[in-house]
Amino acid sequence: MGAKPAARTNVQSSTSTDSPVLFTTTHAHKPLDITDSLSAGERITKLRDFRGWSKATLSARANLSIPIIKDCECGRILPTVATAKKLADALRAPIWYVGGYDHLSQKTLAEKIEKARKYRGHTKEEMASELGINQKSIYNWSIKGVHPLPETEKKLSLYIAVLKK
Numbered sequence: 001m002g003a004k005p006a007a008r009t010n011v012q013s014s015t016s017t018d019s020p021v022l023f024t025t026t027h028a029h030k031p032l033d034i035t036d037s038l039s040a041g042e043r044i045t046k047l048r049d050f051r052g053w054s055k056a057t058l059s060a061r062a063n064l065s066i067p068i069i070k071d072c073e074c075g076r077i078l079p080t081v082a083t084a085k086k087l088a089d090a091l092r093a094p095i096w097y098v099g100g101y102d103h104l105s106q107k108t109l110a111e112k113i114e115k116a117r118k119y120r121g122h123t124k125e126e127m128a129s130e131l132g133i134n135q136k137s138i139y140n141w142s143i144k145g146v147h148p149l150p151e152t153e154k155k156l157s158l159y160i161a162v163l164k165k
Contacts (some may be wrong), residue, residue: 004011017051022124024070037103038100039075039100040072040075040079040084040099040100041072041073041074041075042073042075043090043093043097043099043100044058044072044073044079044087044091044100045073045095047091047098048073048091051091055069055070055073058087058090058091061090062086062087062089062090062091063086064083064086066085068083071164072087074137078099078100079098079099081095081117081118081121081123082123084098084099084101084118084121085121085133088121095118095119095120095121096118096119099118101115101118101119102119104118106163109142109145110139110142110143111146112160112163113138113141113142113156113160114142115163116159116162116163117164120159120162124138127159130159131152131155131156131159132155133152133155137152141156
């Protein structure tokens, strides 16, 4: 008899906007449901446990300190976009899930901008670069309530469209 192939976990891209599903290629393990209402810290712990990793293992794989991992998991701090990116890459999970960004409100334009930026795992600088604008425009839209110019409004609408999927 041949040896059973090792279980391998596949995950959609960490920037995917589809309904992400973590699944194994063998029937030895059940899929991990990531359609939940857990906090970011609880999700990090859940993913780490699912992988069978210690905090030290996750720390090494994400290039983050163990105290940062502990503080994120227990909810003392919310992961920044940069930290959530590292964790999502290490855990092979969508950044929006690791950061808990799906829980963010999106009632106002400012909230939609912030949520879409985090959902994509972008810093404000990266968002500005992708839209071909300067960061001050993001500040003006989000904080001052200034409406985007028509030529930028279409780009911004496409950027925010990630939330509608």
